[in-house]
Amino acid sequence: MTKGKVYPVKYRKYRYMVKFERKGFKPYRRYFIKKADADADCEAFNDKLLAEGREGQHIGPRERRLFADIVAACEEVAISPVDVPFLIRKLSAESFPKRKISIEVQEFLVSLDKAGRAYRTQKTLKLRLNAFRRHCGKVCLGEVTEADCREFIFRPNSPQTQTNDRRALHQFFAWAVKGGRLAANPISRIETPSRARDAAPAILRPAEARIWFARMESKNNARILAPYFALSLFAGLRPSEIAELRPEDLTASGIRVTGGKMRGRKRRIVPRFPVLDAWLAAYPPSFDWPAVDSTAMKNARALCPRRWAVDLPRHTWISARLALTNDENKTAREAGNSPAMIYAHYFETMRPEKAALFDSIRPIRSAKAQYCR
Numbered sequence: 001m002t003k004g005k006v007y008p009v010k011y012r013k014y015r016y017m018v019k020f021e022r023k024g025f026k027p028y029r030r031y032f033i034k035k036a037d038a039d040a041d042c043e044a045f046n047d048k049l050l051a052e053g054r055e056g057q058h059i060g061p062r063e064r065r066l067f068a069d070i071v072a073a074c075e076e077v078a079i080s081p082v083d084v085p086f087l088i089r090k091l092s093a094e095s096f097p098k099r100k101i102s103i104e105v106q107e108f109l110v111s112l113d114k115a116g117r118a119y120r121t122q123k124t125l126k127l128r129l130n131a132f133r134r135h136c137g138k139v140c141l142g143e144v145t146e147a148d149c150r151e152f153i154f155r156p157n158s159p160q161t162q163t164n165d166r167r168a169l170h171q172f173f174a175w176a177v178k179g180g181r182l183a184a185n186p187i188s189r190i191e192t193p194s195r196a197r198d199a200a201p202a203i204l205r206p207a208e209a210r211i212w213f214a215r216m217e218s219k220n221n222a223r224i225l226a227p228y229f230a231l232s233l234f235a236g237l238r239p240s241e242i243a244e245l246r247p248e249d250l251t252a253s254g255i256r257v258t259g260g261k262m263r264g265r266k267r268r269i270v271p272r273f274p275v276l277d278a279w280l281a282a283y284p285p286s287f288d289w290p291a292v293d294s295t296a297m298k299n300a301r302a303l304c305p306r307r308w309a310v311d312l313p314r315h316t317w318i319s320a321r322l323a324l325t326n327d328e329n330k331t332a333r334e335a336g337n338s339p340a341m342i343y344a345h346y347f348e349t350m351r352p353e354k355a356a357l358f359d360s361i362r363p364i365r366s367a368k369a370q371y372c373r
Helices: 035-055 061-076 081-095 101-114 119-136 146-153 159-178 206-217 222-233 239-243 274-282 295-302 312-325 328-335 339-346 352-360
Strands: 005-011 014-020 028-032 255-257 268-270
Touching: 005 035, 014 035, 028 035, 061 081, 101 119, 101 159, 119 146, 119 159, 146 159, 206 222, 206 352, 222 239, 222 274, 222 295, 222 312, 268 328, 274 352, 312 328, 312 339, 312 352, 328 339
Parallel strands: none
Antiparallel strands: 005 014, 014 028, 255 268
16 A cells, blocks of 8 residues: 555444555554545645655664665765656666676576486476567667566566566576676666465356357457367367477377376376367367467457456356266366366356356357367
8 A cells, every 4th residue: 555545434424434554653543424525634744645655764774774875875976866767677688788698698597507407307497588688679788678578578478477587588688687697787776476265267148158159250360269269168178288289289189288287187188078179170270379479369359248357268168067977076177177176176166057157168260160070
């Protein structure tokens, strides 16, 4: 909480409360009968809080001395403390313009190997850093900005993936700063992605899924989008698993998946249902999928009548599958998760009669040939 706010309450005869809570600050609570009085008190408190912040009353003696030293050093060279971040960015861009990100990543991985870090850790960091290099499009280390890092971290992924991406970038840039390769760490000002715990997964209703796919079919790139999201909604595949699919993985008995996240569940067979076969027959996949954060994918997600959430189609498939099978062990094996996780998050999120309606969502375009008999 950065400032005081007015909250409606029912406390004795009072109906409004002005509240402010923040670590290191004295809590502030005042109760009022009239909203106008509460608004006036809140405005006065925020003005007082801002004035005290300018005077440095809410920082400790050590931090106050450090800030005074910074101000004195800036006065010696006739610059304002406000200009320091801009000078650091300029120094970073001018001092290290020719250090290529690809070479620095290799040196970083070599240093991890010398430090005895596990091979699995090195591999994960390499994948994430190379993905960042391709995403931002920058060649030299000094050209990377905070905006590039923020855009990469907060692209459409789960909060845990976003946190892992931020951690990988922070380790890399901290190593670069420590070694004199970069002036400042661009990750230091980027907040850690928030992760909502124990929240029910967002799922689609059958009518919403039908509208979404009908809208997709009306687009020129339906031959690419329809099979991608069909594999996600009617087979529960993750985006990373769809990206690794090959034609030989689509067999008559099911879909062979080898890229699951759960250790010990990376290899599994997902059953093929008639609804998925109908979509793959009408729109044979080319297996050349666009990137998750591409404009085509963003536009496709925008067509969904429900507000988009990460892994929305996959959550819907797992909820429907558990409702139809009533067996968390079987559903977990097909989804590539643990039975405990499936039961904790998806039990009774959908009724069986609603789950059965997904099988009736068929493509408007008639299938001319069966796919992968």
